[in-house]
Amino acid sequence: MAHRIGRRKNVKKGFQFTLMVVGASGLGRTTFINTLCDADVVPKRESDEPDMAHVEEGIKIKPYTVELDEDGVKISLTVVDTPGFGDMIDNEYCFQEILGYLERQYDDILSEESRIKRNPRFRDNRVHALLYFITPTGHSLREIDIELMKRLSPRINVIPVIGKADTFTPIELADFKKRVMEDIEHHNIPIYNFPFDPEEDDEETIDENSELRSLLPFALIGCEEEIMVNGRKVRGRQYPWGIVEVDNTQHCDFAKLRFALLSSHLQDLKEITHDYLYENYRTEKLSRSAENLSE
Amino acid sequence: MSLDAEQSQPVLQSYVGFDSITSQIEKKLLKRGFQFNVMVVGQSGLGKSTLINTIFASHLIDSKGRTQPDEPTRQTVEIHSFTETVIENGVKLRLNIVDTPGYGDQVNNENCWEPIIKYIKDQHSSFLRKELTAMRDRFIQDTRIHCCLFFISPTGHSLKPIDIVVLKKLTEVVNVVPVIAKSDSLTIEERIAFKQRIKEEMAFHSIKLYPYASDEDDDHDQALNESIQDLIPFAVVGSEKTIIVDGKTVRGRQNRWGVINVENENHCEFIHLRNFLTRTHLQDLIETTAMIHYESFRSKQLLALKESGQQQQQQHHHH
Numbered sequence: 373m374a375h376r377i378g379r380r381k382n383v384k385k386g387f388q389f390t391l392m393v394v395g396a397s398g399l400g401r402t403t404f405i406n407t408l409c410d411a412d413v414v415p416k417r418e419s420d421e422p423d424m425a426h427v428e429e430g431i432k433i434k435p436y437t438v439e440l441d442e443d444g445v446k447i448s449l450t451v452v453d454t455p456g457f458g459d460m461i462d463n464e465y466c467f468q469e470i471l472g473y474l475e476r477q478y479d480d481i482l483s484e485e486s487r488i489k490r491n492p493r494f495r496d497n498r499v500h501a502l503l504y505f506i507t508p509t510g511h512s513l514r515e516i517d518i519e520l521m522k523r524l525s526p527r528i529n530v531i532p533v534i535g536k537a538d539t540f541t542p543i544e545l546a547d548f549k550k551r552v553m554e555d556i557e558h559h560n561i562p563i564y565n566f567p568f569d570p571e572e573d574d575e576e577t578i579d580e581n582s583e584l585r586s587l588l589p590f591a592l593i594g595c596e597e598e599i600m601v602n603g604r605k606v607r608g609r610q611y612p613w614g615i616v617e618v619d620n621t622q623h624c625d626f627a628k629l630r631f632a633l634l635s636s637h638l639q640d641l642k643e644i645t646h647d648y649l650y651e652n653y654r655t656e657k658l659s660r661s662a663e664n665l666s667e
Numbered sequence: 668m669s670l671d672a673e674q675s676q677p678v679l680q681s682y683v684g685f686d687s688i689t690s691q692i693e694k695k696l697l698k699r700g701f702q703f704n705v706m707v708v709g710q711s712g713l714g715k716s717t718l719i720n721t722i723f724a725s726h727l728i729d730s731k732g733r734t735q736p737d738e739p740t741r742q743t744v745e746i747h748s749f750t751e752t753v754i755e756n757g758v759k760l761r762l763n764i765v766d767t768p769g770y771g772d773q774v775n776n777e778n779c780w781e782p783i784i785k786y787i788k789d790q791h792s793s794f795l796r797k798e799l800t801a802m803r804d805r806f807i808q809d810t811r812i813h814c815c816l817f818f819i820s821p822t823g824h825s826l827k828p829i830d831i832v833v834l835k836k837l838t839e840v841v842n843v844v845p846v847i848a849k850s851d852s853l854t855i856e857e858r859i860a861f862k863q864r865i866k867e868e869m870a871f872h873s874i875k876l877y878p879y880a881s882d883e884d885d886d887h888d889q890a891l892n893e894s895i896q897d898l899i900p901f902a903v904v905g906s907e908k909t910i911i912v913d914g915k916t917v918r919g920r921q922n923r924w925g926v927i928n929v930e931n932e933n934h935c936e937f938i939h940l941r942n943f944l945t946r947t948h949l950q951d952l953i954e955t956t957a958m959i960h961y962e963s964f965r966s967k968q969l970l971a972l973k974e975s976g977q978q979q980q981q982q983h984h985h986h
Contacts, residue, residue, distance in 0.1 A: 474986020509712020511732030614925020
């Protein structure tokens with residue numbers, strides 16, 4: 373409910389939203405970012421020389437900012453890409469890098485809040501949601517998936533998505549989604565699951581959030597090119613056996629996720645980040661310093 | 668008998684009948700049956716089990732993927748082998764399929780390839796021991812791996828660092844045939860670019876893939892091998908389910924946007940891989956394992972034995 377009020381208030385000023393995207397290379401992460409923004413935000417990977425394939429480059433954290441216009445509403449979207457995650461032989465280090473980045477943004481807010489003279493041009497770089505790309509194995513979650521979501525969910529809204537979901541038939545996709553959610557529940561991973569209050573919220577909100585929750589993890593297909601289908605121009609992937617359309621909700625969940633992130637649930641994600649995740653971090657950090665002082 | 672300056676073959680005056688040796692051999696071999704050992708290596712979820720079942724047109728192995736939430740995310744690479752005998756037109760094929768689940772699935776995959784390399788070498792080792800036994804079996808049971816199918820994830824980018832490391836180690840001890848798994852997530856353009864990239868990387872790292880050129884090859888063999896080398900890595904799609912396409916029952920996958928026919932060469936290269944493994948190179952895979960990989964292992968072992976024997980003798984002398 374709160375997100376609707378927020379929208380009306382700030383429509384003129386526009387919104388700021390920061391989204392992080394994490395997943396092993398080759399799962400369509402970069403293409404997704406470009407598809408989301410409908411622009412070449414992240415440059416296509418330069419054809420590296422073949423002598424680079426064995427080099428473990430380690431994870432890099434790269435923010436890109438785009439100005440979007442969503443039905444007249446201006447959104448300043450920052451997408452933080454994390455190339456290199458999961459690509460090394462030992463990926464332990466990747467987790468620390470991401471966690472460190474998220475916590476540094478919180479630290480910046482913390483120190484800004486405590487300043488006597490505030491900086492009028494201070495930029496809030498906190499990340500409001502993390503899309504985690506799950507490999508479409510057809511089995512269940514892998515160790516790295518569980519570890520990442522578990523370790524990062526205390527600091528950020530984690531939304532699991534399936535990259536390159538066009539590798540599944542409809543039955544395989546439904547089975548995989550079910551198994552992933554069972555796994556998430558079994559391991560007590562507190563992902564962002566479009567929370568609603570069955571007592572307090574209106575029916576529309578309940579329906580909307582239930583539907584989005586049932587789509588988890590979102591099946592994504594990314595595509596930057598347009599092709600002709602029956603005289604229409606669509607964003608899609610052409611296979612010898614047919615064409616997958618990115619914006620077709622029968623083919624994948626891209627359109628629904630995009631609407632949730634940039635319209636219906638933008639405020640909710642920001643509020644949870646500020647009122648809950650940041651607050652927890654702040655409390656933990658300040659209690660730690662208090663403990664250190666008293667020793 | 669006439670002999671030229673160039674040694675020409677003698678001309679037979681009447682039919683001898685030794686040309687029947689091929690059918691004599693065939694009869695013996697049919698009775699004995701054949702043994703084919705294939706190993707599959709690759710991250711879980713790449714359709715390894717499904718592909719094996721598709722190649723041999725029967726449900727031979729079950730997927731080892733983690734499907735229940737209370738199953739642990741595997742901690743070690745456990746190597747399982749399954750033996751099934753399949754018969755086709757009286758020809759008995761004893762298939763031994765070696766699965767390597769868990770490879771590359773951990774957060775830290777350091778040395779996950781060691782159990783695999785060790786397994787391959789252990790089979791050579793066991794064969795050598797049986798050969799060297801004074802009272803050895805007439806036909807030593809052959810558990811040596813004849814073919815290792817290496818599954819590459821269809822990222823569309825390049826090989827991963829772990830793939831390069833493992834390919835290097837595997838190609839030193841076994842015939843390696845790389846495949847791009849689940850290739851139905853790549854468009855034709857992406858597939859072509861991906862293959863090109865992989866080939867460049869393998870060439871850069873001097874990774875020696877099967878088939879190997881041999882002096883015995885005639886023009887036909889050479890041409891066939893070249894066309895195979897051109898195709899490698901095979902972009903495959905596997906399926907145990909059948910669907911009806913144009914009135915015919917084929918193995919395939921049905922999506923909301925189309926039907927993938929596994930046996931259609933325009934959709935994927937499954938047919939090429941299947942024919943390569945079973946119809947053209949089956950015998951050669953078995954032979955090169957014995958003549959190249961096993962021989963190399965054997966000579967290293969025997970040399971090492973000889974050297975350690977000599978060292979022991981020298982130590983005796985010094986005392």
